[in-house]
Amino acid sequence: MNSIPEFAELLAATTKSAVHLEMRDAYYSNPRFEAWQDGGRVDWDDRASWWRPFHQDIANAVDRGVTIRRARIISEPVTDYIRWEHYQTRANLEAGEHVRWLPRSQAWDLLVPGSDLWIFDGRLMRAHHFSGDGEWISKELCDDPAVVDQHAAAFERIWERAVPHDQYEVK
Structure with missing residues (x-):
């Protein structure tokens, strides 16, 4: 595939499901993260201050009946x-996502993908590539059914074992 559509375009074309797998313990520099490190906290009552176009894209998809799940494999202590x-x-939850956490120590016997990814409707996968320090490098799209099915199966095994967000306590 020559051109890779933006996430919002891929999600807008999704009709049933989107799953997201994240496996890094840190990502690129983020001003919101830096503000949090400095003691800044979200005013959850002021939705305009934290609601982003990404959240609206998720909410729009959920309103269309798309189920969106995110699983994060993490090291502990976090x-x-x-x-x-x-x-x-x-x-993410307020936008309509379902989120689960899987400590890396509980994933040791699972075969997991080599990159973070999104899978749309079980037929199209967008892999995300990062440098060692978490900086964004590139993305690629895959519609090979065998490859997408392998990654979807891996996601499902991770999802089954992962802890729902409201039950996971950071350690």
């Missing part, structure tokens, strides 16, 4: 970045 992600996951 990094500050994961502690912040756990804190700000409320925004």
Whole structure:
């Protein structure tokens, strides 16, 4: 595939499901994360201050009947970045996502993909590539049914074992 559509375009074309797998303990620099490190907290009553176009894209898809699940494989004790992600996951939940956490120590016997990814309707996968320090490198799209099915099966095994967000306590 030559051109890779933006996430919003892929999600807008999704009719049934989207799953997202995240496996890094830290990602690229983020001003919201840095503000949180400095003691800044979200005013959850002021939705305009934290609601982003991404959240609206998720909410629009959920309103169309799309189920969106996000699983995060994490190391424990967690990094500050994961502690912040756990804190700000409320925004994902309010947009309509289902989020689960799987400690890496509980995933040791699972075969997991080599990259973070999204799978749309079980037929199209977008893999995300990051540098060692979490900086964004590239993305690629795959519609090979055998490859997408392998990754979808891996996601399902991770999802089954992962802890729902409201039951996971950061350590």
